[in-house]
Amino acid sequence: MRERKVQFEMWDSDDPVPRVELLKRVKGCEGILCVLTEKIDAQLLNAAGPNLKVVSTMSVGFDHLSLDELKKRGIRVGYTPDVLTDCVAELTVALLLATSRRLIEATHEAKTGGWGTWRTLWLCGHELANSTVGILGLGRIGVAIAERLKPFKVKKFIYTDVALRPELANMIEAEYVSLDELAKQSDFLAICCALTPETYGICNWNLFSKMKKNAIFINTSRGGVVNQEDLYEALSTGLIAGAGLDVTTPEPLPTHHPLFTLKNCVILPHVASASYTTRNSMSALAANNLLAGLRGEPMPKELKL
Numbered sequence: 633m634r635e636r637k638v639q640f641e642m643w644d645s646d647d648p649v650p651r652v653e654l655l656k657r658v659k660g661c662e663g664i665l666c667v668l669t670e671k672i673d674a675q676l677l678n679a680a681g682p683n684l685k686v687v688s689t690m691s692v693g694f695d696h697l698s699l700d701e702l703k704k705r706g707i708r709v710g711y712t713p714d715v716l717t718d719c720v721a722e723l724t725v726a727l728l729l730a731t732s733r734r735l736i737e738a739t740h741e742a743k744t745g746g747w748g749t750w751r752t753l754w755l756c757g758h759e760l761a762n763s764t765v766g767i768l769g770l771g772r773i774g775v776a777i778a779e780r781l782k783p784f785k786v787k788k789f790i791y792t793d794v795a796l797r798p799e800l801a802n803m804i805e806a807e808y809v810s811l812d813e814l815a816k817q818s819d820f821l822a823i824c825c826a827l828t829p830e831t832y833g834i835c836n837w838n839l840f841s842k843m844k845k846n847a848i849f850i851n852t853s854r855g856g857v858v859n860q861e862d863l864y865e866a867l868s869t870g871l872i873a874g875a876g877l878d879v880t881t882p883e884p885l886p887t888h889h890p891l892f893t894l895k896n897c898v899i900l901p902h903v904a905s906a907s908y909t910t911r912n913s914m915s916a917l918a919a920n921n922l923l924a925g926l927r928g929e930p931m932p933k934e935l936k937l
């Protein structure tokens with residue numbers, strides 16, 4: 633293999649690179665490796681200029697990339713699916729259990745003196761055994777979540793998506809239903825779809841009002857799929873039983889946000905893929921995508937534009 637040297641400049645901080653700084657530093661670059669906090673839009677692509685050949689994002693989600701603008705300029709895009717599937721599924725199950733069994737409330741009560749005598753209905757939650765689990769957007773992550781939930785004796789998996797996903801559905805014996813039926817039948821509803829113009833705000837009053845009173849809503853995809861005002865209304869009026877959110881709009885969610893006042897809403901700071909193993913795999917894959925793109929070779933994981 634012919635050796636080629638790559639010159640790179642790294643933003644050596646866990647905090648995002650300030651936009652003004654990024655716009656300055658991308659000028660003339662052939663490749664950019666970014667994370668989901670960087671908006672790769674027309675402004676940034678113009679600032680980079682015509683040398684830019686490849687953008688590699690260290691994420692499975694790509695809603696921070698203006699795909700039309702990238703396509704128009706013939707810029708190739710790499711992303712990091714698969715390597716985070718197990719980690720995200722694991723966290724989703726943890727969040728689901730923490731929400732449905734009210735673990736955050738329970739530790740708070742234990743610590744702050746709320747733990748009195750044993751009481752019959754105190755801190756009762758909802759169990760997975762004999763339940764129906766709905767998945768909105770059945771991909772690798774949805775399947776991995778269902779595989780982990782099955783041993784909890786879930787009765788039935790149902791899903792909806794823009795199209796039938798027979799191969800994935802067969803792996804978990806999931807039945808395809810309409811969005812309305814998904815809302816009506818699910819005891820637990822896991823949101824696993826990508827954020828696109830079609831899914832923006834799809835979890836709104838219309839959906840929540842059809843859900844069961846005992847339903848638990850879990851979102852580890854993107855905050856933008858949820859109408860948060862409607863979710864607040866649904867949770868605070870007891871329309872649904874609880875919500876676990878790893879993603880919100882905006883991020884970070886301001887500490888004074890009404891959702892933080894609700895006991896039946898568990899909010900995590902976008903940590904679904906945060907394990908050492910997974911973040912290492914994601915960064916290696918993102919780097920390999922970038923290098924392959926620069927060499928003009930097939931990327932290990934390229935997004936088809």
Ligand SMILES: O=C(O)[C@H](O)CO
Pocket residue numbers: 668690691692693694716853904905
């Ligand atoms: O899109 C992603 O990769 C996750 O949201 C963060 O790991």
